Amino acid sequence: METILxxxxxxxxxxxxxxxxxxxxxxxxxxxxxxxxxxxxLVGESGSGKxxxxxxxxxxxxxxxxxxxFLGDDITQASRKKRQSLSRxxxxxxxxxxxxxxxxxxxxxxxxxxxEIQGVNAADAKKRIxxxxxxxxxxxxxxxxxxxxxxxxxxxxxxxxRALALSPKLIVCDEPVSALDxxxxxxxxxLFLQIQRDTGVSYLFISHDLDVVRHISHNVAVMYKGExxxxxxxxxxxxxxxxxxxxxxxxxxxxxxxxxxxxRRADRKLLSDAFKIA
Amino acid sequence: xxxxxxxxxxxxxxxxxxxxxxxxxxxxFALLGSSFSHWDPNKPDVFSVLxxxxxxxxxxxxxxxxxxxxxxxxxxxxxxxxxxxxxxCSLLIGVPAGMFAGYYGGxxxxxxxxxxxxxxxLPAMIILLSVRTVIGSSIYFSMVIFGILVSPGFFRLTxxxxxxxxxxxxxDAARVSGLSDIRIMSRHILTVVRAPxxxxxxxxxxxxxxxxxxxxxxxxxxxxxxxxxxxxxxxxRNIFMKPILLFWPALAISLTxxxxxxxxxxxxxxxxxxxxxxxxxSDDVVVTTVIPPAKDESKHLLSVTNxxxxxxxxxxxxxxxxxEISFSVDKxxxxxIVGESGSGKxxxxxxxLGLLPESAVxxxxxxxxxxxxxxxxxxxxxxxxxxxxxxxxKIAYIPQEPMSNLDPNFKIGYQxxxxxMKVLGLSKAEAVTKAHSLLKTVGIENxxxxxxxxxxxxxGGMAQRVLIAGAVSCDPDxxxxxxxxxALDVTIQAEVLDLLRDLQGKFDMGIxxxxxxxxxxxxxxxxxxxxxxxxxxxxxxxxxxLKAPSQAYTQELLGSMLVDKTPMTLLTSGxxx
Numbered sequence: 001m002e003t004i005l006x007x008x009x010x011x012x013x014x015x016x017x018x019x020x021x022x023x024x025x026x027x028x029x030x031x032x033x034x035x036x037x038x039x040x041x042l043v044g045e046s047g048s049g050k051x052x053x054x055x056x057x058x059x060x061x062x063x064x065x066x067x068x069x070f071l072g073d074d075i076t077q078a079s080r081k082k083r084q085s086l087s088r089x090x091x092x093x094x095x096x097x098x099x100x101x102x103x104x105x106x107x108x109x110x111x112x113x114x115x116e117i118q119g120v121n122a123a124d125a126k127k128r129i130x131x132x133x134x135x136x137x138x139x140x141x142x143x144x145x146x147x148x149x150x151x152x153x154x155x156x157x158x159x160x161x162r163a164l165a166l167s168p169k170l171i172v173c174d175e176p177v178s179a180l181d182x183x184x185x186x187x188x189x190x191l192f193l194q195i196q197r198d199t200g201v202s203y204l205f206i207s208h209d210l211d212v213v214r215h216i217s218h219n220v221a222v223m224y225k226g227e228x229x230x231x232x233x234x235x236x237x238x239x240x241x242x243x244x245x246x247x248x249x250x251x252x253x254x255x256x257x258x259x260x261x262x263x264r265r266a267d268r269k270l271l272s273d274a275f276k277i278a
Numbered sequence: 279x280x281x282x283x284x285x286x287x288x289x290x291x292x293x294x295x296x297x298x299x300x301x302x303x304x305x306x307f308a309l310l311g312s313s314f315s316h317w318d319p320n321k322p323d324v325f326s327v328l329x330x331x332x333x334x335x336x337x338x339x340x341x342x343x344x345x346x347x348x349x350x351x352x353x354x355x356x357x358x359x360x361x362x363x364x365x366x367c368s369l370l371i372g373v374p375a376g377m378f379a380g381y382y383g384g385x386x387x388x389x390x391x392x393x394x395x396x397x398x399x400l401p402a403m404i405i406l407l408s409v410r411t412v413i414g415s416s417i418y419f420s421m422v423i424f425g426i427l428v429s430p431g432f433f434r435l436t437x438x439x440x441x442x443x444x445x446x447x448x449x450d451a452a453r454v455s456g457l458s459d460i461r462i463m464s465r466h467i468l469t470v471v472r473a474p475x476x477x478x479x480x481x482x483x484x485x486x487x488x489x490x491x492x493x494x495x496x497x498x499x500x501x502x503x504x505x506x507x508x509x510x511x512x513x514x515r516n517i518f519m520k521p522i523l524l525f526w527p528a529l530a531i532s533l534t535x536x537x538x539x540x541x542x543x544x545x546x547x548x549x550x551x552x553x554x555x556x557x558x559x560s561d562d563v564v565v566t567t568v569i570p571p572a573k574d575e576s577k578h579l580l581s582v583t584n585x586x587x588x589x590x591x592x593x594x595x596x597x598x599x600x601x602e603i604s605f606s607v608d609k610x611x612x613x614x615i616v617g618e619s620g621s622g623k624x625x626x627x628x629x630x631l632g633l634l635p636e637s638a639v640x641x642x643x644x645x646x647x648x649x650x651x652x653x654x655x656x657x658x659x660x661x662x663x664x665x666x667x668x669x670x671x672k673i674a675y676i677p678q679e680p681m682s683n684l685d686p687n688f689k690i691g692y693q694x695x696x697x698x699m700k701v702l703g704l705s706k707a708e709a710v711t712k713a714h715s716l717l718k719t720v721g722i723e724n725x726x727x728x729x730x731x732x733x734x735x736x737x738g739g740m741a742q743r744v745l746i747a748g749a750v751s752c753d754p755d756x757x758x759x760x761x762x763x764x765a766l767d768v769t770i771q772a773e774v775l776d777l778l779r780d781l782q783g784k785f786d787m788g789i790x791x792x793x794x795x796x797x798x799x800x801x802x803x804x805x806x807x808x809x810x811x812x813x814x815x816x817x818x819x820x821x822x823x824l825k826a827p828s829q830a831y832t833q834e835l836l837g838s839m840l841v842d843k844t845p846m847t848l849l850t851s852g853x854x855x
Binding site for chain 1: 446447448450451452454455456457458465466469470618619738767768769772775776794795796797798799800801820821824825834835836837838839840843846847848849850
């Protein structure tokens with residue numbers, strides 16, 4: 001196993017509004033590692049800091065402590081120039097496929113942009129875009145169309161194609177299926193799995209949904225209030241968790257079977273009663 | 279790209295074409311004006327002053343015997359140059375400053391905004407007059423100063439627009455790609471602010487022309503210059519001898535200003551075109567076959583029979599969103615309506631509540647509550663009169679977004695107490711007591727704190743509890759919950775579902791639960807209706823539907839669930855949507 005990303009004790013603080021107010025601490029010293037060709041699932045509820053961790057890797061959040069190491073390179077405070085070369089290796093897919101694509105740019109322009117920055121010539125870029133559209137299952141005539149002509153699932157495919165354009169080693173996926181319908185979610189998850197098999201890319205897969213994370217991850221980290229409370233192999237963390245918070249997450253997720261759900265509901269009641277006593 | 283460009287759309291609109299054509303002609307005159315007339319616009323002729331139109335002078339002559347037609351043609355040049363100067367100056371100052379201020383914020387924003395406010399508070403006319411006394415009579419210089427004075431308009435417009443898109447995800451994606459700030463601004467941000475700037479530019483051009491003409495009309499300017507403003511001045515001085523002198527320059531000025539303003543309007547319309555759907559009067563297009571209510575034909579609490587809902591289209595047709603669906607809810611029963619986005623599940627729920635948009639039309643069917651029809655047979659809408667008896671009294675509603683359904687300006691307590699006083703006719707003291715006991719009912723311990731809190735001071739889960747408290751305040755027979763837990767975290771969702779189950783038992787309510795989540799259905803529902811593309815795919819007992827669905831679509835939906843699937847395996851055959 002080759003570790004490609006090592007995040008060590010990272011702290012993110014946002015300056016507060018108001019004179020001499022202490023800054024808001026979004027991450028309290030978080031450490032994760034991601035292996036080559038593997039997926040780390042990051043699960044947590046709103047406000048847990050999971051999105052902030054993803055943004056810190058991408059240079060979009062102010063890191064005030066700890067270090068982020070990518071392929072032996074310290075990228076904690078990477079300059080814009082450094083980011084430009086990093087963008088070949090680290091890419092992103094955001095949650096909202098409606099605001100993550102510029103509404104006034106055609107799909108061809110959107111996909112060409114990361115290639116242009118890296119100095120790929122127009123003819124090669126065109127070939128690459130054709131391959132990308134194929135890879136994410138979109139028709140070739142998408143090139144000259146605008147984002148608004150596509151459904152949510154198709155837009156997410158476009159965002160995935162943009163992330164894949166430079167053949168990155170790591171893609172930060174920030175809730176990429178949360179805004180999608182159930183059947184669309186299944187197809188997009190399949191696409192993520194297929195791409196990983198084909199290209200050997202690693203994912204940091206951020207989601208609030210334990211089922212999604214269990215399905216797609218090799219390892220799982222659970223975040224709660226800016227800290228990682230439990231981390232380990234997916235089949236352990238998402239099925240027989242140790243930490244009370246992860247246990248609560250697990251039994252809170254309803255099962256699509258009335259009888260099994262009744263059992264789970266009883267489990268949850270027991271757990272929360274135990275929680276109250278403790 | 280070009281086929282969708284707003285400029286093309288402007289040219290498809292008759293006003294747009296007329297305005298663009300007029301401005302084009304004026305531009306030609308400004309460039310080549312002197313070659314359309316053999317008269318020198320500045321050559322006086324004392325023997326033919328103040329003449330009417332003749333074969334020699336098509337529009338007559340002015341008080342110095344100069345040819346009006348030639349002056350009118352050449353005068354357009356001064357007007358257009360003045361407008362161009364103002365626009366250019368204000369654009370060059372306002373737009374870049376607005377971009378930087380909006381994108382970076384901080385000190386630059388603070389200083390630039392301060393300057394903008396200062397410029398806006400200066401009286402333009404007084405500045406222009408004093409500049410003239412200090413620097414000289416050139417109207418063009420005055421226009422440059424005026425351009426600086428109106429630049430805050432562009433500054434503010436650009437700044438606001440940039441701030442709105444600065445945090446869009448596609449800007450983040452561009453930053454991850456390593457684009458420089460300048461490139462992000464020119465490529466991703468300027469495209470968004472371009473349209474409002476064009477509209478503002480045409481308005482400013484109109485204002486510039488009127489300011490320039492008024493300055494010259496007052497005689498403040500370079501008298502050697504041929505311009506419409508001076509023609510106006512000359513006409514005014516001779517108004518008793520030759521009133522027509524005023525007419526031509528006034529006409530030219532008004533038409534030009536109007537053209538700029540109308541161009542701005544046409545451009546705005548072109549931008550909004552795609553969103554605007556021509557609405558016909560609903561009674562023109564509706565072909566409703568609302569079945570007159572049969573008296574109490576069943577014991578169902580609510581029954582929906584053959585309900586169809588549609589929206590009128592621009593071409594006079596009807597877009598159906600719900601196709602002749604039927605279902606019923608009994609007292610004390612929980613019915614789940616499941617479907618993906620666009621399945622018509624929310625439209626169905628809203629139609630029962632009478633909350634469909636004004637343009638929606640109920641094309642067929644009937645809705646009865648306790649045997650009474652809720653539909654008004656004349657206009658194919660839910661009857662407001664019938665609804666008033668039920669909504670908030672017998673039928674209650676819980677929305678999807680708890681936060682956006684609480685008014686941020688009022689305390690929670692007030693928002694609970696007011697409806698109880700209005701709808702249920704309680705006194706204030708009774709309502710306050712009841713509100714506290716309702717908050718206890720929905721599991722809120724410290725009712726005083728929540729009662730006196732503003733919506734932004736409580737969490738989303740708490741807000742949903744408050745809305746549920748409000749919904750059950752009337753002891754309803756039917757509760758319609760539209761994705762009540764979708765916006766909530768999963769641990770909070772579980773608590774809200776528990777609460778709904780408790781209340782359902784307590785009040786013996788019928789519940790219609792609209793959701794996309796089969797887990798929620800399994801947790802709470804007795805019966806399920808599965809919808810797709812506005813039609814019912816199948817319906818039945820919750821165990822039958824979830825464990826042994828008969829329809830392919832239901833099977834596909836359940837197959838997309840991740841529970842009990844082997845991780846890392848493909849869920850579908852891999853085809854795209």
